[in-house]
Amino acid sequence: MGISSSSGGHMPVFEDLLAGMRKESLDDVLLVGGGTIPQRDIRKLKEWGVAEVFRPGSSAEDLIDFIRKNVGRLSL
Numbered sequence: 731m732g733i734s735s736s737s738g739g740h741m742p743v744f745e746d747l748l749a750g751m752r753k754e755s756l757d758d759v760l761l762v763g764g765g766t767i768p769q770r771d772i773r774k775l776k777e778w779g780v781a782e783v784f785r786p787g788s789s790a791e792d793l794i795d796f797i798r799k800n801v802g803r804l805s806l
Contacts, residue, residue, distance in 0.1 A: 732793075735765040741774070748779050760800055764788065 735743065744763065751759060763775060764784040772783045782796050 731759055732762045732764065735763065735767060738766075740765065740767055741771060744775055744778065744780060751779075760797065762793070762796070764793075 733740075733743065733747065740763065748761070751757070751761070760781050761779065762782050762784065763780050766786060767775070767783050772785075775783055781800060784793055784796075
């Protein structure tokens with residue numbers, strides 16, 4: 731699953747989404763993020779269970795490669 735954010739309100743969105751995923755036992759879903767997310771927030775998002783965050787300048791190939799290498803990996 732992928733979430734993109736460019737508005738600056740990404741932390742509560744990811745927090746709520748991850749809580750919902752845990753509640754529904756979706757621990758086999760790989761969650762990635764993208765957008766204008768500050769580096770300091772990326773560290774926290776990864777601690778919470780976001781598998782990777784793709785910032786501006788990342789290519790579609792970067793995302794595809796990451797998914798191919800990590801499909802099946804537990805994200806939560």
